[in-house]
Amino acid sequence: MSISHLFPIDKWDFKTHSILTGLPPEEINLLMAHTTVHQYARNDTVFREGTVPSGIFFIRNGKVKKYKTDKFGREQIIYLANTGEIIGYHALLSEERYPDTAAALEESTITFIPKEDFLQAIERSKVLSQRLLKMLSHEYTVFANSVATLAHRSVRERLAMQLVVLREKYKENYQPGMLVEINLSRDDLAGLVGTARENIVRILKEFREEGMIETKGRKIFVTDVHKLLQASNY
Amino acid sequence: MSISHLFPIDKWDFKTHSILTGLPPEEINLLMAHTTVHQYARNDTVFREGTVPSGIFFIRNGKVKKYKTDKFGREQIIYLANTGEIIGYHALLSEERYPDTAAALEESTITFIPKEDFLQAIERSKVLSQRLLKMLSHEYTVFANSVATLAHRSVRERLAMQLVVLREKYKENYQPGMLVEINLSRDDLAGLVGTARENIVRILKEFREEGMIETKGRKIFVTDVHKLLQASNY
């Protein structure tokens, strides 16, 4: 059972996984003609803000943070991409440089699709370009949500909300009743919520004391989603 | 002369105006087959969050704020659309309900294009759908920027930055040396920056005393863009 009836998780998720799944074989072949597969260790950079894009990346397995760093070194995570998702297409389609940096959050297997193949596939496949249009316009919903949340909700509320989202993203072979292990550094969590590490630590402690989560080292287990949702004030 | 070499204004601007300009006549005809033109007074709603989209809107003249309201009534402006821009396409393309509300900021003339015509035009015109892809993916750049800014910059910095952006948006028949009149309520300015009205008022006062702007009633005139840019810490 999902929590989508309690919390609109799709408002926090791009839908890039829907791009490739079920695409006609010919289109798949076109896209996959010259792919290369790479292994990324935790913290390895996939692409860097400001560089010229050379292709797109399909995350076969793993998690990638997309983030911007300001001049004081503070990171803001724009989006956390999961297994099955694609990244790097914005820059190619907008004909700009990468607007942000992508780095693996954990050991990840990623397929690289060269620019030419991707653009050609779009050129030839109406299905593909229509799916991209649908997906990209959905991103507006996600961002409108993020912006409103960042602007008007407290750090505590935002952290509660993100934990609910992360619980979904860290589900793997999930069975009802299982605890989901959220394995993310405090710094990354801070970058996701948009605050300093210290605040994250303190509020996590509150959540623990209020019986919403348990922690084991850096790992976080959500033990009461409903209470968390309440705390998020959503 | 523009300030784009000092400040990347395009990172604050969607590029929806580029959609229609220069589109082949046949595509234009397709799109414009069943349009209706409407006049909106200040504060009139163009469409409302949560409703089913029935078409898109081309702003012939005027300005429209796109915003979300939280349960305490606080508005967050997601984007300020200007003359020549289109709004309402996200919901149609993503097949969702409107993710935000649109309301005229000033007397505006807006052309309505019905859903069917818009979707048909995309279906038939490769040029149009490719332009949409380009535009939508550029929006990611804008939002990544907004999110990072909201998360890590002070209200003072954000206000300074927005004033620079607004100065561009309120340019009309601009001649070098002219002062641009920014005519926006303090509440809307607060909604754009993501803070409370009182903070806006206080910081505007600082900016006035520091010789960056002048005010006349609600109207704001930027008198020193460079100082503002410095204050924005960009």
Added chain:
DNA sequence: GGTGAAATGTGATTAAAATCAATTTTCGAA
């Protein structure tokens, strides 16, 4: 031009979050 509601502006106070300075824990490499 006068009038009143709405918008703008001011001051004081409270609350939230950022920052600074350590200390403790964790976890991978030797």
Added chain:
DNA sequence: TTCGAAAATTGATTTTAATCACATTTCACC
């Protein structure tokens, strides 16, 4: 298993922003 660097945590303090309570100004309308 031990060691040491990196990460996480805690506490104290400062800064920033939100909130509350009014005062003043503006501006559309009569």
